[in-house]
Amino acid sequence: MNEPAYETRPAEPHADGGEGGTTVLVAFAANLLIAVAKTVAAVLSGAASMLAEAAHSWADAGNEVFLLIAQRKAARPPDESHPYGYGQEIYVWSMFAAIGLFAVGAGVSVTHGIQSLLHPEPAGNLTIAYVVLGVSALLEGISFVQARRSAKEAARRAQRGLWEHVLRTSDPTVRAVLLEDAAALIGIAIALIGIAAHQITGSAAPDAIASILVGTLLGIVAVVLIDGNRRFLVGEVADDHLWNAALDVLTAQPEVERVTRLRLSMVGAGKVLLTGAVDLIGNADEQTSARQLAELQRRAVQHPMIVLALLSLSAPDEESLTPRVT
DSSP states (O other): OOSOOEEEOOOOOOTTHHHHHHHHHHHHHHHHHHHHHHHHHHHHHOOHHHHHHHHHHHHHHHHHHHHHHHHHHHTSOOOSSOTTOSTTHHHHHHHHHHHHIIIIIIHHHHHHHHHHHHSOOOOOOOHHHHHHHHHHHHHHHHHHHHHHHHHHHHHHHTTOOHHHHHHHOSOHHHHHHHHHHHHHHHHHHHHHHHHHHHHHHOOSHHHHHHHHHHHHHHHHHHHHHHHHHHHHHTTOBOOHHHHHHHHHHHHTSTTEEEEEEEEEEEEETTEEEEEEEEEESSOOOHHHHHHHHHHHHHHHTTSTTEEEEEEEEOOTTOOOOOOOOO
8 A cells, every 4th residue: 555544523521621611610600709809909908919910810811812712713614724723723822821821920010020129119908808808719719629520520530639730731721721710819818818918917018029929820830831832742641541532443443453643642631643554353454454544543533532543454464553651
């Protein structure tokens, strides 16, 4: 055979697509309400850490818009110009969201905190700051529970621990929403401590330091998110769990005697390009072998994670593949 045939199928929504969309919408609604409330509280109280939290929430709300765009664009089916589909669009738009978090959330918070240290001003009505932070903690907690529930179910299916899955998953929306919600809850705690210390000591320094700490926290989260999107944009291969699953799919076919080559490249959230070589049972002629390979590829792309399958015949001297130890 000169050229191995290939089979594609229309890209389906990610396995967590519906749940992931709900998670992002819940996070967006919560962050939008929180951002407005924190902005009002920041203006009335004059607390530096409250302004940092307002910038944090506005950045998070903007990020959720990018994530919703990412999900819609990535769900488009393959066409002539994009035979692997548009799955990698999700990493481009998620990268924009992560950069926005770094620039708006981290940049504004750290800059304002430093300015408040250099030019301290007395805070005004801090009661409203406490009320808004308390309500914010409740709303962020609801969003975090929703995101954690979605991520925990996905981690169970991937046979990973929760945080291992969050850091390794090919779905950037899961990683972004959960890490941002966790950072938001920690940021609220930092702001509460900073405002309370300001009120007790009469010094603006604790509040300003809290603003810097919130910004630093957001910067760390943004770097983690940026790196996660970078890994998949440059073509990270699938993990051992997915590789073993694909090997099982191929070896379970009645025509296949053994698999000698197998490579899975991520082309979207939960979507892979499968290439490999198989040894077919018997000694069929070239025409029969071509039909068998085409049928194998047609079956392979029925699996929801496989966008495209490209198989060829194994060379006689190639060794058989065995499952990887995970």
